[in-house]
Amino acid sequence: ITYFDQTAPPRGLPGASVSAAVGGQGVLWTNNCPRPTPAERGELLSDDEWEHYLGAAERYLGVTDDTFSGSVRQQRILERLGPVLAAAGRDLRGQPMAGRLVAPDTVHYVATDDILAGVGVRIETADVRHVLFHRGRASGVRLADGPTVPASAVVVAAGAFDTPILLHRSGIRHPALGCRLTYHPVLYSQLVLDPDVCGGAGDVPPRLWIPPAPGAPWNTMLLRDTNPVPPSAPDVDLPAHRLLEIQTFCPVDIHPDNTMTIADDGAVAFDVPLREADRARMAAVLADQHELAGALGRFRAGLEPQWMELGFAHVMGTCRMGAADDGTCVTDEFGRVWGTENLYLATVGVIPDPLAVNPTLTAAALAIRSVDRLLSGA
Template sequence: MVVIGSGPIGAVAARRIAETGRAVRILESGPAISDPPGSHVRNQDRFQRDPDSYLAGISSDFTYFDETAPPRELPGACVTAAVGGQGVLWTNNCPRPAVSERGELLSPAEWDRNLGAAERYLGVTNHTFAGSVRQQRILDRLAPTLAAAGREIREQPMAGRLVDRATIHYVATRDILAGTGIPIETADVQRVIVEQGRAAGVRLADGSTVQASAVVVAAGAFDTPILLHRSGIRHQALGRYLTYHPVLYSQLVLDAQLCGDTDDLPPRLWIPPAPDAPWNTMVLRDTNPVPPSPPDIDLPSNQLVEMQSFCPVDNHPDNTMTIADDGAVRFDVPLREADNGRMAAVLADQHELAGALGRFRAGVEPQWMTLGFAHVMGTCRMGASDDGTCVTDEFGQIWGTENLYLATVGVIPNALAVNPTLTGAALAIRSADRLLAG
């Protein structure tokens, strides 16, 4: 069996297959950008010592479709080709989707079983930073007010662990595949070969072919539909129903009574989406990509936290990623009235939370990241019937093709407020189980 793409979701699918004793190969077009290959870039000493340099340090690893595009054409949309894919660059936050976000394709028991398996494969822990003084004080400060509004705040699950008080190990593809013996092979896949309704293998850029008893495409929310289109697999829903997260970012200077000592563990807290606040917010000390302004340039890290809010965009059928025959890609994802309303509410919410915790750091007041950069989903969504609104069945199998599956956040059929990697991994596990049972 062949898995195309070596990111965390492809790695989870490959591991699930390999655990049954089946032979599986991962094909990856990109080079190694971490040492050892497939390990998280952020585990490097320089980023452990200076986490605020991280996003600038990895900027060259993103290839943008069109950074000059207007907002509705997603100037932040980009891809990464590397050994380990996005798994060597991701933020590692792995909250479970709220029950209201899960849809009806899986039963509650199936969700719990597959999410639990995904958490094990990704090394997700819920209490990594339980010893953080700031974390507990922030939680105590915000919990009563949020509870009165029908919301909560809790520790953010993440794929990682503490090595010591100054070192975090971020889980990546290398960790997911540890002990499996699954090879990641350099191969630029140009198309999936489909013969008589079955995937027979893949054709590479050098003209050679790799035969396979089944193919899993795990090339991300962008490259997966591009590869399908190039392979002549052009279902009506391909590239439609696109959704993503506009991200509102800010940094706070905490009230003095909330700060811990200079060696305090960084906090990592999560305010899950709620019916009256359907967005996802994290309060954490992670990395700050925005230069501060005077008089707040030099402040100790223990006085600072960031806020990141993910605001879901409705996955309207006219939110499109259009792929031309020459490979050119164009996005058209306008923000509609409901989307703008949520974004305005998110901005007001960050101001209210900041007032309870301290003040915004000069120069790092709330600002929206470039649209399209974060968490694109729905580009090859799954569904219950081949009715033109989905690309795969509810198990991630391409309609009309017996042994061709997708493992990507692109299959998530509904707008999701939380970070999507865990959800994508859970669905990939379910897909792998169906493939193995076939």
């Protein structure tokens, strides 16, 4: 993993990084795949299109929301928190995820091999440096060691950062490239559950989801996940079945001055200041985690609520899609780059509206729609 600038101030997104590992940023993915709420879907797709393509993405990724339904902790958390949240107009349900239990404490996470199994797709490993063009058409790509690969169409699926970097390096300098981006400040904490909420030592871990709601427009997960922060005394050694993480994604409003600037030498700089509405939302998220913790147990020492480095999670909108080439978007509503006939983008970077939920399923749905458009020849 390579960070752009870990010494940057908060508005410079010190947590922003790229990965060159096999699987890309997928190596950091815990396979949570909720649908965007209706309020997050924008107007580029009709309701029927959203339903069709989100369903297709769920089938490709093997998404289910009952993987952890056998968890005693999950059932007891639902019983304790569900009515409280419902009274506030909020929901609590199983977290949709791409994976399945293969043992009580082991999840098989769906990944590339599962998706491509049996389809005969040939995967080549190469470092693509430029997209090549001829008379407004993408004609292929140039690799780092010199050769070119011809193509009848090119789809760039290099993530929210490397996609605009490759476009910039290839001579595409659209004014919307890197502008109006958004991301998720992530508030993380770990709880010590009350004894009567816990199951036994062999209990299946819980994975629950509190979707965004009008009065609480953020995405919250209650689960067992990776723990990036060491605990403190007296809570250093605790049984795993007593523990629960709370992770909340807090959306940042889109603004024309939220920028990812790419220099001719490839250097990248971010400028995404938190504005008054963003800070108010983050304060509400912090208060919400305290309320949730109080209903279930207490915070583990050393793992009280803390914000991950800004830019760590889910940067979106770096190469937005839109209905018109008006300077606010890089592609049309099907992901085709303006001014080209056959260059398409498939990345969370094309998502044009702020999302509170994990963006994976939304990006996959839009990518499937883009491929349908490309293959139709329209």
